[in-house]
Amino acid sequence: MLHTVEKIGGTSMSRYEEVLNNIWLRAHTPQGSPATLYQRIFVVSAYAGMTNGLLEHKKTGEPGVYALFAEMDEKRPWQNKLDQVLDNMLSMNAAIFSNDVQRKRADQFICQRFADTRTCLENLETVCNFGNFQLDDHLHQVREMLSALGEAHSAYNSVQLLRQHDVNAVFVDLTNWRSDSQPGLDETIRRAFGGIDLATQLPIVTGYTQCREGLMKTFDRGYSEMTFSKIATITGAAEAIIHKEYHLSTADPALVGTDNIQPIGMTNYDVADQLANLGMEAIHPRAASGLRKKNILLRIKNTFEPEHEGTQICSDYCSDEPKVEIIAGTKGVWALEIFDQDMVGNPTYGEKMNQLVQESGVRVLTKDYNANTDTFYLKGNKRRINWLMDKLQQVYPDSDIRVEKLSMVSAIGSDMNIPGLLHKASGALSEAGVNILSVHQAMRQVDIMFLVRDEDYGKAVEALHQQFVEKSELWQQQASA
Template sequence: MTTTKSHTAEKIGGTSMSRSKELLDTVLIGDRSEDALYNRILVVSAYAGVTDSLLEHKKTGEPGVYTLFAGAEGGWIWGDALNAAAERMQTHNATVFAADDSARQTADRFVRERIEGVRSCMIDLARLCSFGHFQLEHHLLTVREMLCSLGEAQSAFNTVLLLNLHGVNARLIDLTGWREGVQHDLDECIRRAFADVDLSRELPIVTGYAQCTEALMRSYDRGYSEVTLSRVAVVTQASEAIIHKEFHLSSADPRIVGTGAVRVIGATNYDVADQLSNMGMEAIHPRAAKSLRQAGIPLRVRNAFEPDHEGTLIRADLAAQSAQVEIVTGLKNVFAFEFYDQNMVGVKGYDAEILEALTRHKVWILSKTSNANTITHFLKGSMKAIKRVESDLSKAYPNAEITLRKVALISAIGRNIADPTILARAIDALAKAEIAPLGVHALVRKVDLQVIIEEADFELAVTSLHRELIETRQLAATDCVSPLNAAA
């Protein structure tokens, strides 16, 4: 790899990728001079909705090609789903290249080649597994990896084609392993792909998915593109990693508290990013954050469509100048899984058995509390999976009482929230809103304050806590607010 100065490694999210024409005026080209176009590496996600159609819908669980193929009762219905996914991909092509029919045809040929190649593999695998010597479940992870690679390959190919049409020397870095016979670990894949890249003259467009020995889908599921970004940044020794989203990293969800109330977070640290990941607020995947933090590479989260705004800088060494809440966020559809057994007093092992069952059924643990005879986990996952956990534990501990309750969990997060008044103000704000907390977790390590409430109170609770812990404080100290913390 050749470069004459420091470079950045940047990722564009799927929703932003679906707005390719606007991206030309911001992230891709904008008002950059010819030299400023380069010394960047762009890692791209699949267009919005494409991976959902290839695997399953990320939020609703609606089956895609993979889910239908994995279900033996699905027969050949997965083929129809693959056709529908191909049509969706070609619709994106038509949007991106609406003004250039030749480019659209080139993009469609690329999609057809990849789709039909995958279809042939899946047909051959289905036939092979019709014999008792071969079991489909042994190959499903490979099928899942192969399918998810299609979306990133398309968006990367299209981005290169689009940039070339606008006079930019963009280059496709296809990490999907298409028709390659040998696998390497992720870092080696990146080193090989960038061996002859001249960053001062070329703009590499990298697929967010990479085929490697680590099996990214197995390890990181749908967070793989951020892991790819982090390793590209580390291996190529980037000066900064940047994630371009369709929104700012703000002090709360503007759809709940209002766009005029939220504040863009000017700077924070990786500790806060970890807490956000735990709450499902996608700043960055925790494994990706770990790679960047250990390498000493700062991460910037920017709004892809506000190129003049510096966004949020996340660094490992950034301590808070004063105790304050930076973000109020939360999750609905949380399950309080309460395990009560008086026989556990003084006995070890109960917690380990519960954790093992939750891990086995792939249930996400948000938080946990316990006392002498009760352990409560706050969980995010399907009711079906949690019921399986309940069934397993009921068999293992027949004398235990297990209860399941749907709640919401809100978290006030900051680099330092050790101000003793924060807890009191939070409780007072909820009381004024006539919200009675079901539970409060104020841990010794003061980086987050968690409140358990009824689901129906979620929006009001977020608004009330944001007003008291963030808006009120900043109104009282406007002369101390950085320009980066101005309203979005």
């Protein structure tokens, strides 16, 4: 096939005029074909901040509609939060549409969705006041329903905006809103694209797909990437493209300075997996696996520098010479340590422990253990961590359990078989005054992780970037090429 499947992130979507000019109205040239605005499928995220308001803030944990509804507070604070998110969406509509007719149409669309949502949640509250029905049994569906609002809003608006510029855009609503059936993910996508002519129509697709599998059970807020990947593999895309507000670079420019970073021209899916594990994903690893199996090239592009070719991610790339390609990491990692002498020599000791970690809904970044201690390095909110600690203490009453908040910093590359790598990294951190609390290095030589104090995160990233990128002859040669 000639077409591409392209995903636009939430921060980019909020700068809709630049998205319009840099992406949608910018013609591309499919291989062997004339330039066209078509032969593209766009999967859009919610505008920046909307999903945080609907669920919970991704970084701070501030409760959104979902989190407030789950608490079942008699004062019903979720209703005010729902009104607040709707007001934000209507303000976005007012900013986008100067035409009163289009704005009214956009307002009516999202207001109806919110009215449906409010009625549904109020009825569910009533039902769950009876002992026969438990709210916990329905929270997954509530989370799915609320997630759908953000992407439906941005996708619908995008179609109206494009039609205003004489582009034959079509709204592909995968949320199955008010549907009386629940097909699987693949079938939902096949049905949606069955009657679309990519040569003359430009599909704008909701990043959220309501399906029998329940995307959020597995991917939580990475669901839009799974939708994007599935559409690419099912429709046989020539290329998959993700538009972000920044280049995939050697480090976060906010930490090491924009003059010190280098955009990464090429890397592989293995590196993308390591980034995803840290929450700095180029793409969710499960979504990437589908593209990898179908041998579809993935490209990461900067929305605001459309001339730049971006980063190509493929299966078989390996750097010509061993080097560190990216310094990445994450703050707010919970180190959960379980010490118990009964663990020694008992191969089944940790089975229930692993099960509880999975049930807690937190994300495991890595794990280490010795004869009598297991330590999980986790990402999740404090409420889930506390739940996990209580459950573990019930199952292992004689164990000592403690938790500490740390940061994780990682050096990543497609080939890091560099003599003295650990020595150089440790030395750089030591010179920067950063104490290493734990270190993880796998034999595959694609990443090395350091656990440090939360307050040392920025210093650690800067120190490793200076050592392996700014002082590296390989990177200096690339910059001057």
